[in-house]
Amino acid sequence: MSGRDDSTAGVGTQGTLSAGAHDLYLAVIRTHGRIARKEVAESEYSYLSELLDIGLLVPDTDDPHVLLAADPQQLSSGLSATWQRQALELLARAIAIPGDLQGLADAFHNPDATGGTVEYVRGKAIINQRINHAVASAKEEVLAAQPGGPRPPEVLSQTLAEDIEDLRRGISARTIYHPSTRYHAPTRDYVATLTEAGGRFRTLDEPYTRLIIVDRALAVIPVAEDLNLAAFIHDPAVIHFLTHEVFERNWNRGLDFSGGRTVPQQVVSRMRQTIIDLLLDGTNHRVIARRLGISERTLARHLAEMREDYNVESLFQLGYALARSSRESHQGPANPAAPGGG
Incomplete structure (x- = not known):
């Protein structure tokens, strides 16, 4: 969610070449500092563009289809001065922009100006x-x-x-x-x-x-x-x-909730009771999972563990067992313990 402008990203902002561009420049040097565009492999087009952008390769004035290697030492002096000037300009803008926009920010966040x-x-x-x-x-x-x-x-x-x-x-x-x-x-x-x-x-x-x-x-x-x-x-x-x-x-x-895997028993019990209520209302598994904010896999695990806890096979039997257990809990006996791990 960065608000930074990436339009200047690339070789010019980093001041370094990619390995592919570095190797391509050395290959041009080995061919007496000249290379025809058509001799560059398609897989090297991005490296060629990189060298052209930075100025290490320039078109021959007599034949624009031929590229010539430029002197890196001369180029570095000019680029260094240019980039330092651009950096100072960007730094000045970065320092000035909070003050320049403060008045607009005050208006944007002032309730009296935006609706009371x-x-x-x-x-x-x-x-x-x-x-x-x-x-x-x-x-x-x-x-x-x-x-x-x-x-x-x-x-x-x-x-x-x-x-x-x-x-x-x-x-x-x-x-x-x-x-x-x-x-x-x-x-x-x-x-x-x-x-x-x-x-x-x-x-x-x-x-x-x-x-x-x-x-x-x-x-x-x-x-x-x-x-x-x-x-x-x-x-x-x-x-x-x-x-x-x-x-x-x-x-x-x-x-x-501190992020631990152990889920309190009352959370498990209430969630599982909600699952049963929704199932008995005819709600399908996908909708139940979405309403509870859990995956269908987690829902299936809850159902499997509930069937095992109450020793039943069908959802109808499970609903009956839970209802009976709820009535007994008001008379003294507690519900069977249910695993609560994530």
Whole structure:
């Protein structure tokens, strides 16, 4: 998710040749510093372009189909001066751009100029950009409730370094996930790394709203179920309500999650009961897995282990056994233990 412009990447920015271009130049030297374009193999076209771009090969003024080797020593002096000048220009632009754009940034992030104490922002790209900027600018605390299943591994890897840096600079971070993340190895690794750095995570097995709160000065929530439209809230009273009556209550009902493979028995039991309820409603395996945020393979493992635990063969028998076990648990006996590893 880098915003850097890569249009200048290549030989000119690195000041070195690829091995293929280096060998091709030496081959031209061995042919008395001349080579016809048609003599260059197709597999070497990229190396030829590299030498032409840097100026180590130049067209013969008498015959443009013939290329001549240039003196590297003379070329290096000119390129060094040119690249140093370009580097200084880029450095000057890099130093100046924050000040040049500060006025526009103030207008972009000023709620009075963009809609008052509640801003409505449309478009996932803009929403994510605003959220990333707010989190990167946090001074004390970031609270996040992330319903749904695990995030893609590439997203986790992209944000890991920035999240660790936020924690190292003293930001307090708490995040609520869906219990299905306990079965997702990339999420477990991500949570374990951030927990070691000071982050805190819990899982909550009940419906809750996506919510991000930064320094208790900004709250972000989706508008209805439209993830393309978000409300950025700056009103202190509303933020106080969302912090204490929504996030903190959900946090207190959640279970600690440090990235370990062991899944708490109550998480396993509730997830498996949800699986049975959905199966008895006629929901197919693919839909169940998607709703729970787990893979179909993990779902199949749950079903196999439940059948083994209750010594039954069919899903109907399993549903009956679970219902009977639930009634007995209120009278004293506990449900059979079920494995909870990821």
